[in-house]
Amino acid sequence: MTGRPSSPSARSLLRPARQGTYEKVFAAAYTCLATNVMLAVACAPLFAALALVRDPAASWPFFAVLSLVCAPALAGAFRCFAALGSGSSSVVRTFWAGYRSAARPALAVWAAGAAAVSVLVVDAAVVARTTWGPALAPFFVTAVALVVATVIALIALVAEPGGPATPGGGRGGAGPVRLRALVRPCVYLVVRRWYLAAANTVVLALAVGVVLARPLPGLLLACAPLLYAVWATTRFVLAPMTAPRA
Numbered sequence: 001m002t003g004r005p006s007s008p009s010a011r012s013l014l015r016p017a018r019q020g021t022y023e024k025v026f027a028a029a030y031t032c033l034a035t036n037v038m039l040a041v042a043c044a045p046l047f048a049a050l051a052l053v054r055d056p057a058a059s060w061p062f063f064a065v066l067s068l069v070c071a072p073a074l075a076g077a078f079r080c081f082a083a084l085g086s087g088s089s090s091v092v093r094t095f096w097a098g099y100r101s102a103a104r105p106a107l108a109v110w111a112a113g114a115a116a117v118s119v120l121v122v123d124a125a126v127v128a129r130t131t132w133g134p135a136l137a138p139f140f141v142t143a144v145a146l147v148v149a150t151v152i153a154l155i156a157l158v159a160e161p162g163g164p165a166t167p168g169g170g171r172g173g174a175g176p177v178r179l180r181a182l183v184r185p186c187v188y189l190v191v192r193r194w195y196l197a198a199a200n201t202v203v204l205a206l207a208v209g210v211v212l213a214r215p216l217p218g219l220l221l222a223c224a225p226l227l228y229a230v231w232a233t234t235r236f237v238l239a240p241m242t243a244p245r246a
Contacts, residue, residue: 042073071110113151149197
C-alpha cells in the first residue's frame with residue numbers, strides 16, 4: 001500500500017539548501033567568531049584593567065578614558081560587517097584596515113561622546129538629590145541615549161569602506177572639518193528614527209552587560225552578533241548618507 005504523495009510545500013521543506021546558502025552561513029559564523037577575537041585583542045587594555053580593579057564604578061574617570069581603545073576597534077568590526085555584506089570574509093586584514101583608517105575620527109567622536117555622557121551622568125547624580133530630580137530623569141536618559149546613538153552612527157559612517165557620502169554628494173576622507181559636517185545630518189537621521197536608536201542603545205547595553213558578567217563567553221560568542229545587529233540597524237537609519245552616489 002503506497003502512502004499519499006507529499007505536497008509540494010513538504011518537498012520544498014525537505015529539499016537540501018543550496019551550496020551558496022551553506023557558504024553564506026559559514027562565512028557569517030566565521031566572521032562573527034574572528035571579529036570577536038579581534039575585538040578582544042584590540043580592547044585588551046580595557047579588559048585587563050576591568051579584571052584587576054575590584055570596583056570599576058569608583059574609578060569611572062579612569063575607565064572613561066581607557067574606553068577610547070574601543071573606538072577604533074568598533075570601527076574595525078563595522079568594516080568587517082560591511083565587507084561580509086559585499087561577499088568578503090577576510091576578517092583579520094579587513095578589521096585592521098578599518099582600525100587604522102578610521103582610528104583618528106573614531107577616537108575624536110568617542111572622546112566627545114564619553115565627555116558628554118560623563119557630564120550628563122554627573123549632573124543626573126547631582127540633580128537626583130534634589131526634590132525635583134525625578135522629573136528630570138527622562139531628560140537625562142534621553143540625552144544619554146541620543147549621545148550614544150550619535151556616536152555609534154558616526155563611527156559607522158567613518159568605518160564605511162568608501163567613506164561616508166558628503167551632504168552635498170560624493171565621498172571622501174573624514175578629516176576634522178569633514179567630521180563636523182557629518183554631525184548635524186547624522187543627529188537629524190538618528191532623531192527621525194528615534195525608536196531604532198533606542199533599540200540600538202538597549203542592544204549595546206545588553207552587549208556590555210554580557211561582557212562584564214561573563215567576559216569569556218561574552219567576548220568569544222555574543223559580542224559580534226549583537227554589534228552586527230547594531231551596525232545593520234544603524235546603517236538602515238543612515239541610508240541617505242551611505243547610499244552609493246554617482
